[in-house]
Amino acid sequence: MFDSCMAKQATIKSIFENISSPEGRYEKIIEFGKNLPKLNEAFKVPEHLVSGCQSQTYLKAFAEDGLIYFEVGSDALISAGLAAILLNVYNGETAETILKCPPKFLDEIGISASLTPSRANGLYSIHLRMKQEALRLLIA
Helix, strand or coil, rough: CCCHHHHHHHHHHHHHCCCCCCCHHHHHHHHHHCCCCCHHHHHHCHHHHHHCCCCEEEEEEECCCCEEEEEEECCCCHHHHHHHHHHHHHHCCCHHHHHCCCCCCHHHHHHHHCCCCCCCCCCHHHHCCCCCCCHHHHHH
């Protein structure tokens, strides 16, 4: 049922599978953050701010043809990278998939274990916000 989501998770897993050190994982996360498209300044408003992140992270969601798309921006490269990784998995998915396909790959590749508690909380907050936005767009 969630083949696309699981395939995207497998792709991210393959990118990280040969990185054994926490430092290497951080470098790869930062690389994802650097490749994230710049968020339009007009979207950097309180209603798009993700609470629970230690940095200023903004997430905007919209629906198109039954699929949910996200735009994300952050003032910190690690937060931007974590958001970009989630974006790679959940962008262009149905609301149901976003709500029901958990990001198991994060534990499987050791990202969750590599993060400080505040960064892990920020990652959780970004994922929670994606699910909240998907639900909002589903019932709209």
